[in-house]
Protein backbone atom coordinates (compact mmCIF):
# COMPACT_ATOMS: atom_id res chain seq x y z
CA UNK A 475 0.00 0.00 0.00
CA UNK A 476 1.30 3.49 -0.81
CA UNK A 477 1.81 5.82 2.12
CA UNK A 478 -0.99 8.36 2.46
CA UNK A 479 -0.46 11.75 0.87
CA UNK A 480 0.65 14.48 3.24
CA UNK A 481 -1.34 17.65 2.87
CA UNK A 482 1.28 20.44 3.09
CA UNK A 483 -1.24 22.75 4.70
CA UNK A 484 -1.71 20.43 7.63
CA UNK A 485 1.59 18.58 7.72
CA UNK A 486 3.03 20.45 10.66
CA UNK A 487 5.51 17.82 11.67
CA UNK A 488 6.16 14.67 9.79
CA UNK A 489 6.14 11.61 11.99
CA UNK A 490 8.52 8.70 11.51
CA UNK A 491 5.81 6.10 11.42
CA UNK A 492 6.59 2.60 10.35
CA UNK A 493 4.97 0.96 7.32
CA UNK A 494 2.24 -0.70 9.36
CA UNK A 495 1.22 2.48 11.14
CA UNK A 496 1.18 4.43 7.88
CA UNK A 497 -1.05 1.76 6.45
CA UNK A 498 -3.33 2.00 9.48
CA UNK A 499 -3.54 5.77 9.19
CA UNK A 500 -4.33 5.34 5.53
CA UNK A 501 -7.09 2.92 6.53
CA UNK A 502 -8.37 5.53 8.91
CA UNK A 503 -8.26 7.98 6.00
CA UNK A 504 -5.99 10.38 7.82
CA UNK A 505 -3.05 12.40 6.45
CA UNK A 506 0.16 11.74 8.34
CA UNK A 507 1.03 14.67 10.53
CA UNK A 508 1.72 15.39 14.13
CA UNK A 509 -0.19 18.30 15.61
CA UNK A 510 1.91 21.20 16.81
CA UNK A 511 -0.40 21.89 19.72
CA UNK A 512 0.49 18.72 21.60
CA UNK A 513 2.45 20.04 24.48
CA UNK A 514 0.27 19.20 27.42
CA UNK A 515 1.20 16.15 29.44
CA UNK A 516 -1.02 14.36 31.88
CA UNK A 517 0.74 16.10 34.72
CA UNK A 518 0.09 19.48 33.14
CA UNK A 519 -3.44 18.67 32.04
CA UNK A 520 -5.86 21.51 32.48
CA UNK A 521 -7.85 21.05 35.64
CA UNK A 522 -11.59 21.04 35.33
CA UNK A 523 -13.07 24.47 35.56
CA UNK A 524 -15.40 23.37 38.34
CA UNK A 525 -13.85 22.19 41.56
CA UNK A 526 -15.75 18.94 42.19
CA UNK A 527 -14.52 16.30 39.79
CA UNK A 528 -17.23 13.84 40.65
CA UNK A 529 -19.34 12.57 37.79
CA UNK A 530 -23.03 13.07 38.06
CA UNK A 531 -25.68 11.38 35.93
CA UNK A 532 -27.72 13.65 33.72
CA UNK A 533 -31.06 14.66 35.20
CA UNK A 534 -34.04 12.64 34.08
CA UNK A 535 -36.86 14.45 32.29
CA UNK A 536 -40.28 14.25 33.85
CA UNK A 537 -41.85 12.59 30.81
CA UNK A 538 -39.18 10.02 30.04
CA UNK A 539 -40.78 7.05 28.23
CA UNK A 540 -39.42 4.31 30.45
CA UNK A 541 -41.40 1.97 32.65
CA UNK A 542 -39.05 1.88 35.61
CA UNK A 543 -38.90 4.88 37.92
CA UNK A 544 -36.00 7.02 36.75
CA UNK A 545 -35.71 10.41 38.33
CA UNK A 546 -32.92 12.86 38.85
CA UNK A 547 -32.89 12.00 42.53
CA UNK A 548 -32.81 8.21 41.98
CA UNK A 549 -30.34 7.68 39.15
CA UNK A 550 -29.00 4.38 40.41
CA UNK A 551 -30.70 1.27 39.05
CA UNK A 552 -29.15 -0.76 41.85
CA UNK A 553 -27.34 0.99 44.66
CA UNK A 554 -25.04 -2.04 45.08
CA UNK A 555 -23.58 -1.74 41.58
CA UNK A 556 -20.57 0.00 43.04
CA UNK A 557 -19.69 -3.19 44.93
CA UNK A 558 -19.99 -5.70 42.09
CA UNK A 559 -17.06 -7.71 40.76
CA UNK A 560 -16.68 -8.28 37.01
CA UNK A 561 -18.83 -11.40 36.84
CA UNK A 562 -21.61 -9.92 38.94
CA UNK A 563 -21.46 -6.66 36.99
CA UNK A 564 -21.72 -8.47 33.67
CA UNK A 565 -24.64 -10.50 34.98
CA UNK A 566 -26.36 -7.37 36.32
CA UNK A 567 -26.02 -5.62 32.95
CA UNK A 568 -27.23 -8.63 31.01
CA UNK A 569 -30.32 -9.00 33.18
CA UNK A 570 -30.97 -5.28 33.71
CA UNK A 571 -34.58 -4.13 33.41
CA UNK A 572 -34.11 -0.64 34.78
CA UNK A 573 -35.42 1.08 31.66
CA UNK A 574 -37.50 0.29 28.60
CA UNK A 575 -34.51 -0.50 26.39
CA UNK A 576 -34.41 -4.03 27.83
CA UNK A 577 -37.64 -4.82 26.00
CA UNK A 578 -36.14 -4.47 22.55
CA UNK A 579 -32.70 -5.95 23.08
CA UNK A 580 -31.34 -9.23 21.80
CA UNK A 581 -28.27 -8.83 23.96
CA UNK A 582 -27.08 -6.27 26.42
CA UNK A 583 -23.54 -5.16 25.61
CA UNK A 584 -21.44 -4.85 28.77
CA UNK A 585 -18.03 -4.19 27.20
CA UNK A 586 -14.89 -5.96 26.06
CA UNK A 587 -11.13 -5.81 26.11
CA UNK A 588 -8.35 -5.84 28.64
CA UNK A 589 -9.81 -5.32 32.09
CA UNK A 590 -6.51 -3.88 33.28
CA UNK A 591 -5.94 -1.64 30.25
CA UNK A 592 -4.35 1.78 30.47
CA UNK A 593 -6.82 3.01 27.88
CA UNK A 594 -10.58 2.99 28.19
CA UNK A 595 -12.76 3.84 25.21
CA UNK A 596 -16.31 4.98 25.91
CA UNK A 597 -18.86 5.08 23.10
CA UNK A 598 -22.55 5.83 23.01
CA UNK A 599 -24.74 2.75 22.71
CA UNK A 600 -24.90 -0.57 20.86
CA UNK A 601 -26.14 -0.60 17.29
CA UNK A 602 -27.64 -3.44 15.33
CA UNK A 603 -24.52 -5.61 15.08
CA UNK A 604 -23.55 -5.00 18.69
CA UNK A 605 -27.06 -5.96 19.85
CA UNK A 606 -26.82 -9.19 17.82
CA UNK A 607 -23.37 -10.16 19.07
CA UNK A 608 -23.39 -8.71 22.57
CA UNK A 609 -20.06 -6.98 21.88
CA UNK A 610 -19.25 -3.28 21.52
CA UNK A 611 -18.17 -1.65 18.26
CA UNK A 612 -18.37 -4.69 15.99
CA UNK A 613 -20.23 -2.95 13.13
CA UNK A 614 -18.90 -0.44 10.58
CA UNK A 615 -18.06 2.14 13.25
CA UNK A 616 -16.12 -0.56 15.06
CA UNK A 617 -13.99 -1.22 12.00
CA UNK A 618 -13.00 2.43 11.93
CA UNK A 619 -12.35 2.34 15.68
CA UNK A 620 -10.04 -0.63 15.15
CA UNK A 621 -8.19 1.34 12.45
CA UNK A 622 -7.87 4.29 14.84
CA UNK A 623 -6.49 2.00 17.53
CA UNK A 624 -4.12 0.33 15.09
CA UNK A 625 -2.80 3.74 14.02
CA UNK A 626 -1.85 4.19 17.67
CA UNK A 627 -0.25 0.75 17.83
CA UNK A 628 -3.11 -0.58 19.97
CA UNK A 629 -5.53 -3.48 19.67
CA UNK A 630 -8.91 -3.80 21.28
CA UNK A 631 -8.09 -7.16 22.82
CA UNK A 632 -4.74 -6.34 24.40
CA UNK A 633 -4.57 -2.63 25.03
CA UNK A 634 -7.97 -1.09 25.66
CA UNK A 635 -11.21 -1.70 27.45
CA UNK A 636 -14.24 -0.66 25.38
CA UNK A 637 -17.59 0.21 26.91
CA UNK A 638 -20.62 2.28 26.06
CA UNK A 639 -22.62 4.77 28.08
CA UNK A 640 -25.76 2.77 27.29
CA UNK A 641 -25.65 -1.01 27.42
CA UNK A 642 -28.78 -1.81 25.38
CA UNK A 643 -29.57 -0.73 21.84
CA UNK A 644 -31.99 2.19 21.55
CA UNK A 645 -34.70 1.45 18.99
CA UNK A 646 -33.69 2.45 15.45
CA UNK A 647 -30.42 3.75 16.93
CA UNK A 648 -32.18 6.83 18.29
CA UNK A 649 -30.32 9.05 20.75
CA UNK A 650 -30.33 7.80 24.33
CA UNK A 651 -32.83 9.52 26.63
CA UNK A 652 -31.46 11.32 29.69
CA UNK A 653 -33.31 8.86 31.95
CA UNK A 654 -31.69 5.92 30.16
CA UNK A 655 -28.26 7.51 30.58
CA UNK A 656 -29.01 8.06 34.26
CA UNK A 657 -30.03 4.43 34.77
CA UNK A 658 -26.99 3.04 32.94
CA UNK A 659 -24.45 5.47 34.36
CA UNK A 660 -23.58 3.40 37.46
CA UNK A 661 -22.61 0.45 35.25
CA UNK A 662 -20.12 2.59 33.36
CA UNK A 663 -18.82 4.06 36.60
CA UNK A 664 -18.26 0.58 38.02
CA UNK A 665 -16.42 -0.45 34.84
CA UNK A 666 -14.17 2.60 35.16
CA UNK A 667 -13.55 1.84 38.84
CA UNK A 668 -12.66 -1.78 38.05
CA UNK A 669 -10.42 -1.07 35.05
CA UNK A 670 -8.76 1.97 36.65
CA UNK A 671 -7.58 3.20 33.24
CA UNK A 672 -4.87 5.81 32.98
CA UNK A 673 -6.91 7.68 30.38
CA UNK A 674 -10.45 7.65 29.04
CA UNK A 675 -11.19 8.46 25.42
CA UNK A 676 -14.79 9.63 25.11
CA UNK A 677 -16.11 9.14 21.60
CA UNK A 678 -19.07 11.27 20.63
CA UNK A 679 -21.33 13.75 22.31
CA UNK A 680 -23.11 11.36 24.65
CA UNK A 681 -19.92 9.85 26.02
CA UNK A 682 -18.38 13.30 26.43
CA UNK A 683 -21.43 14.82 28.10
CA UNK A 684 -21.88 11.83 30.39
CA UNK A 685 -18.27 11.75 31.54
CA UNK A 686 -17.90 15.50 31.85
CA UNK A 687 -21.20 16.13 33.65
CA UNK A 688 -20.38 18.06 36.81
CA UNK A 689 -16.94 18.88 35.43
CA UNK A 690 -17.72 21.19 32.51
CA UNK A 691 -20.45 23.74 33.14
CA UNK A 692 -23.49 23.33 30.89
CA UNK A 693 -21.83 20.44 29.11
CA UNK A 694 -25.21 19.31 27.73
CA UNK A 695 -25.42 22.52 25.74
CA UNK A 696 -21.98 22.26 24.18
CA UNK A 697 -21.43 20.60 20.80
CA UNK A 698 -18.64 18.09 20.54
CA UNK A 699 -16.49 20.47 18.54
CA UNK A 700 -16.33 22.75 21.59
CA UNK A 701 -15.42 19.92 23.94
CA UNK A 702 -12.58 18.30 22.05
CA UNK A 703 -9.00 19.56 21.97
CA UNK A 704 -8.13 19.52 25.66
CA UNK A 705 -7.37 17.10 28.44
CA UNK A 706 -9.98 17.12 31.20
CA UNK A 707 -9.60 15.60 34.63
CA UNK A 708 -12.44 13.50 35.98
CA UNK A 709 -11.82 11.95 39.39
CA UNK A 710 -8.16 12.76 38.81
CA UNK A 711 -8.03 10.82 35.55
CA UNK A 712 -7.37 12.38 32.12
CA UNK A 713 -10.32 12.35 29.76
CA UNK A 714 -9.95 13.24 26.08
CA UNK A 715 -12.95 13.80 23.85
CA UNK A 716 -13.15 13.07 20.15
CA UNK A 717 -15.58 12.42 17.36
CA UNK A 718 -17.57 9.21 17.28
CA UNK A 719 -16.45 6.80 14.54
CA UNK A 720 -20.03 6.59 13.21
CA UNK A 721 -19.96 10.36 12.75
CA UNK A 722 -16.58 10.08 11.02
CA UNK A 723 -18.01 7.59 8.55
CA UNK A 724 -20.48 10.31 7.56
CA UNK A 725 -18.03 13.20 7.88
CA UNK A 726 -14.57 11.89 6.91
CA UNK A 727 -13.24 15.45 6.69
CA UNK A 728 -13.07 15.45 10.50
CA UNK A 729 -10.71 12.47 10.64
CA UNK A 730 -7.73 14.81 10.76
CA UNK A 731 -9.11 16.47 13.90
CA UNK A 732 -9.69 13.02 15.35
CA UNK A 733 -6.07 12.10 14.76
CA UNK A 734 -5.10 15.30 16.56
CA UNK A 735 -7.27 14.20 19.50
CA UNK A 736 -5.65 10.77 19.51
CA UNK A 737 -2.24 12.45 19.50
CA UNK A 738 -3.35 14.60 22.42
CA UNK A 739 -4.40 11.48 24.30
CA UNK A 740 -1.14 9.68 23.52
CA UNK A 741 0.79 12.71 24.66
CA UNK A 742 -1.22 12.95 27.89
CA UNK A 743 -0.23 9.35 28.62
CA UNK A 744 3.36 9.83 27.57
CA UNK A 745 2.71 7.02 25.11
CA UNK A 746 4.71 6.73 21.91
CA UNK A 747 3.10 4.70 19.12
CA UNK A 748 6.54 4.06 17.65
CA UNK A 749 7.64 2.24 20.78
CA UNK A 750 4.34 0.99 22.22
CA UNK A 751 6.01 -1.74 24.25
CA UNK A 752 8.19 0.86 25.97
CA UNK A 753 5.20 2.42 27.74
CA UNK A 754 5.41 2.56 31.49
Ligand code: URA
Nearest residue numbers: 597598599600610611
Ligand atom coordinates in the same frame (compact mmCIF):
# COMPACT_ATOMS: atom_id res chain seq x y z
N1 URA B 1 -21.59 2.95 18.46
C1 URA B 1 -21.31 3.02 19.77
O1 URA B 1 -21.29 4.08 20.35
N2 URA B 1 -21.04 1.89 20.42
C2 URA B 1 -21.04 0.71 19.83
O2 URA B 1 -20.78 -0.28 20.51
C3 URA B 1 -21.32 0.65 18.46
C4 URA B 1 -21.59 1.79 17.78
